[in-house]
Amino acid sequence: MLQHKEHEVLRTCVLCRKQSDKTLLHRFVLKENGVAEDEKKVFNGRGVYLCEVCFKADPFTTSTKLYQRIVRKKKL
Ligand SMILES: [Zn+2]
Numbered sequence: 001m002l003q004h005k006e007h008e009v010l011r012t013c014v015l016c017r018k019q020s021d022k023t024l025l026h027r028f029v030l031k032e033n034g035v036a037e038d039e040k041k042v043f044n045g046r047g048v049y050l051c052e053v054c055f056k057a058d059p060f061t062t063s064t065k066l067y068q069r070i071v072r073k074k075k076l
Helices: 052-057 059-075
Strands: 010-012 019-020 026-031 034-037 047-050
Touching: 026 059, 034 059, 047 059, 052 059
Parallel strands: none
Antiparallel strands: 010 019, 026 034, 026 047
């Protein structure tokens, strides 16, 4: 039997624009004190997704870029 992937939700990595299954991505949201990873995917608010590659690349650069992306999104 073929398995249907009806529940697969694709999200785009905010940095490299690669699409992946939502469950494989790291979700980050903007908190009062900066950008935090939403590990349990329970935080409200605007979130961005990051792929495994970008997540592991450079934590400092990544969090800075994420912050800029989220802030820019908010202003739209
Ligand atoms: Zn990426």
